[in-house]
Amino acid sequence: MLHAIVAGGGIGGLATALALANNGHRVTVLERQDVFTEVGAGIQIAPNGFHALNLLGVGAAVRERAVLVDELRLLDALTGERLVVMPVGERYRARFGEPYAVVHRRDLHGPLLRACQNIADVDLVKGAAVREFTQDADRVTVTTTDGRTFTGDLLVGADGIRSTVRAQLLDDGPLRPCGHTIYRTLVPMERVPQRLRRNAVTLWAGPGWHIVHYPVAGGEQLNLAAVLDDGATEAVAGRPTAHETVLSRFPDLDPTPGELLRLGEDWREWVLCDRDPVDVWTRDRVTLMGDAAHPMLQYAAQGACQALEDAVVLGDVLANAPAGDVTDRLAKYEESRRERAGRVQLLAREMGTELYHPAGEQARARDAMLRPLTEDDLHDKVSWLHATPVGAGA
Ligand SMILES: Cc1cc2nc3c(=O)[nH]c(=O)nc-3n(C[C@H](O)[C@H](O)[C@H](O)COP(=O)(O)OP(=O)(O)OC[C@H]3O[C@@H](n4cnc5c(N)ncnc54)[C@H](O)[C@@H]3O)c2cc1C
Numbered sequence: 001m002l003h004a005i006v007a008g009g010g011i012g013g014l015a016t017a018l019a020l021a022n023n024g025h026r027v028t029v030l031e032r033q034d035v036f037t038e039v040g041a042g043i044q045i046a047p048n049g050f051h052a053l054n055l056l057g058v059g060a061a062v063r064e065r066a067v068l069v070d071e072l073r074l075l076d077a078l079t080g081e082r083l084v085v086m087p088v089g090e091r092y093r094a095r096f097g098e099p100y101a102v103v104h105r106r107d108l109h110g111p112l113l114r115a116c117q118n119i120a121d122v123d124l125v126k127g128a129a130v131r132e133f134t135q136d137a138d139r140v141t142v143t144t145t146d147g148r149t150f151t152g153d154l155l156v157g158a159d160g161i162r163s164t165v166r167a168q169l170l171d172d173g174p175l176r177p178c179g180h181t182i183y184r185t186l187v188p189m190e191r192v193p194q195r196l197r198r199n200a201v202t203l204w205a206g207p208g209w210h211i212v213h214y215p216v217a218g219g220e221q222l223n224l225a226a227v228l229d230d231g232a233t234e235a236v237a238g239r240p241t242a243h244e245t246v247l248s249r250f251p252d253l254d255p256t257p258g259e260l261l262r263l264g265e266d267w268r269e270w271v272l273c274d275r276d277p278v279d280v281w282t283r284d285r286v287t288l289m290g291d292a293a294h295p296m297l298q299y300a301a302q303g304a305c306q307a308l309e310d311a312v313v314l315g316d317v318l319a320n321a322p323a324g325d326v327t328d329r330l331a332k333y334e335e336s337r338r339e340r341a342g343r344v345q346l347l348a349r350e351m352g353t354e355l356y357h358p359a360g361e362q363a364r365a366r367d368a369m370l371r372p373l374t375e376d377d378l379h380d381k382v383s384w385l386h387a388t389p390v391g392a393g394a
Helices: 011-022 047-056 059-065 090-096 106-117 164-170 243-249 255-262 303-317 323-356 360-370 375-386
Strands: 003-007 026-030 042-045 071-076 082-087 101-104 122-125 130-135 140-144 149-152 154-157 176-188 200-206 209-216 221-229 237-241 267-274 286-288
Touching (some): 003 011, 003 149, 011 026, 011 047, 042 047, 042 209, 042 303, 047 059, 047 303, 047 375, 059 101, 059 106, 082 090, 082 360, 082 375, 090 375, 101 209, 101 221, 130 154, 130 164, 140 154, 154 164, 164 286, 176 323, 200 323, 209 255, 221 255, 237 243, 243 255, 243 267, 286 323
Parallel strands (some): 003 026, 003 154, 026 122, 071 200, 154 286
Antiparallel strands (some): 042 101, 130 140, 140 149, 176 221, 176 267, 209 221, 237 267
């Protein structure tokens, strides 16, 4: 049995703890916050994410509060024209083996947390902010900002987009702000007029901006996000924003997204960042996963799904590993995840600029490319991403 230390108790860190514990290892999760929780609103989970959740043993629990949507819709935000609709109902589910669903973040984090709490070999330590690590041929020692030390056979940095473990491991400089501000809120569904409710992820694409909405929390709330390419350079995470500010930044909307935007209250604002893919994110007994390893923009709706895939692969490669094999096994994990995760990082960027935000001639070229696509064409396009690449049955 190995003793793994996991820095960060978000979706990725808890999934890693579960994957390692399910394979017979002892895990200590160090979370800097005083509570294990998820802030933020909705999250989309594609079949590859559900496949990983099933392998971790929490797929059914996540499905309980998930909304299985019927369509992913892209519309013109100025004219209301429908540009492309990808059905994700029966045929899609039959092809990919799992649904496309939307959940509140706590309905993904919660089942992972409860599963970890039920395993004696998972120690969840709150208020433990990792400051640095040292490693030698046999062990890794992690020191927290309050001076505590934790020693194990390996360290997984699951400490998110501003990872302390990554900073020490790779020292690869600041994040790349993409210049987009995102405003997010949740609207109680009873405030949404019936005619505006759809069992779908709907994205309204405008020139340099877009609005996206979908039901979450078992359909009790509408997740609403409005994104603007405003050249923002200062990283912002969850800053409260006035309703009037949000409305003033999206003035030319088609009546439907305009009406939805006016329903918003308690807006919060983020400025999004990512990094280029890297060739190496492991050194000996220390590796990275999730946003710490491959931080990506949210436009492909895959950051959490990729983190779940990482966790499953980590569990698989470390199954039955003697302590002397950790270095080789972690290298194998990185090798099997690097190309796919890097591809998704680049796809997410491309979707923002080429699919959601083009203007004028570029928008017309996009529309002409999208209009003839059939349901099968669309499913073929996402197949490399939504199909199940990891674990048993892959
Ligand atoms: C607006 C938006 C929408 C998104 N939509 C989707 C979507 O639809 N589908 C999808 O799959 N993904 C989506 N994502 C991406 C997804 O949220 C992330 O990829 C995912 O949360 C990454 O999980 P993580 O555990 O790697 O990092 P995090 O969720 O950031 O968790 C990191 C954890 O580490 C802790 N931590 C940080 N530093 C330390 C430290 N030094 N010591 C100890 N603990 C530390 C943090 O407190 C936190 O709990 C979206 C992201 C954004 C911003």
